[in-house]
Amino acid sequence: MADKTPPDNPITETIKKAEKPKLKGIDGGKAKETLQDSNPNDVIEWKSKSGDYQIINGAFNQIRPTRDGTAKIKLCNFTCEITEEITYEDDLNDKAFFRISGKRQDGLPLPTVDVILTKFNMGNWITEAWGSRAIVYSGVTKRENIRVFILVYSTRNRDIPRQHVYGMTGWKNIDGAWFYLTGSGAIGENGLDTGVQVDLGGGHMAKYSLPEPPTPEQLKVDSAALDDLFNICPNRPEIGAVMLAAVTRAVLGECQLTDFAIFIQGQTGWGKSSCAAIASAFFGSFDTRSLPANFSDSDSDMEAKGHQIKDGVYVIDDFKPATNAVEATKLYQSQ
Known part of the structure; x- marks a missing residue:
């Protein structure tokens, strides 16, 4: 019988013997x-x-x-981790951010920075914060992987510590209890709680800070300051009465909106700033050279400071209209 097996195809045999290519x-x-x-x-x-x-x-x-x-x-030439998660509340521009510290691979410490959560999620904060010292290598997903890496690394042992910071003074309901916020903490029915953090910024605004409430014995001594304020101008008792009323009325702003201001008018050297400083000193360590604001400040700066000082005395000092008519008009309009 004839052999009907087809002859080997050399092309098929070559393909069978070929090794799978390596990438x-x-x-x-x-x-x-x-x-x-x-x-x-x-x-x-x-x-x-x-x-x-x-x-x-x-x-x-x-x-x-x-x-x-x-x-x-x-991914990059550094390591970093989130040391704190902070919520900043001022009832105007509330924001949340991570406090991040880092170190370059050669051991150079990278400065601690506060990164708004929206910027952290976008991943473009690294160059803004650390400049050329911190390098993120090219690649489509590297920024996203760095974001995830930081979160995983920062929570390797425990949750990231969280804190709530207030950016204003005055009354605030915290967890169902009322407190008066001041630079040193929060004053409630049990006294001063220094665990509540209040940050009013730098400069003279940081002087808004109250001590522990006085004991009954201390209160008798301290009340003499009220009498001194009331009699600040013996020949014009209404001036002392208005200043004393300003101090006591200011703390009631949560109950009744304060929609007025007091303007102290007089010639240079008559003690206008001194009078205002005494009223301010009921809320912090103020004097004539350290009042919180000045009419030379920008309009936005004065307005922002005024928002921060809720339920307190806020003084804008040194109203001096310019001799130039245009500049004087601008100053009057800023009142």
Whole structure:
């Protein structure tokens, strides 16, 4: 019988014997920018539970699976972590931000910065905060991976500490209880709570700070200051009465809106600033040279400070209309 087996096809035999091609980079090896071979001298300082992220030689690295095992992708030349999550409340521009500290891979400390949460999520805060000292390497997903890495690394041992900071004075209902906010904390029915943080900014605004409420014995002595204010102008008792009323009325702003101001008028050297400083001193360590605001401040600055000082005496000093008619008009309009 004749053999009907078809002859071998040389093309088919060649394909069967061929090995599966290996993926190569453009230089014949692995792509250098994204897939880096492990170095025996690498120091792995920390790695996530999932193993996706590692700190190697003082920098953030992402670990990706490959056909031959894993490969590391260097994300940047630094490490950093969130030390605090802070909510800032002033009833005008409430905001939340992360306080972040970092270190470059060569050991250079990077300054602690406050990063608004929206900027943190976008990932463009690093260059704004640390300039050329901190480098994020090129790659579509590197910023997103750095964002996730920071969150994972910052919560490796515990939740990130959180704090609430108030940016104004005055009455505030906190967890169902009323407190009077001041630079030193919050005054409630049990006295001064220094655990409540109030930040009014720098300069003379930081002088708004009240001590622990006085004891009954101290109150008898302190009440003499009220008498001194009332008799500040013996020949014009109405002036002292108005100033005393301003002090006592200011703290009632939560109950009844304060929609008026007091204007002290007089010639230079008559003690206008001194009179206003005495009233201000009931709310902090003020004197004639450290009043909170001045008419030379910008309109927006004066308005912002006035918003911060809720339920307190707020003084804008040194109203001096310019001799130039245009400048004088602007100053009158800013009142």
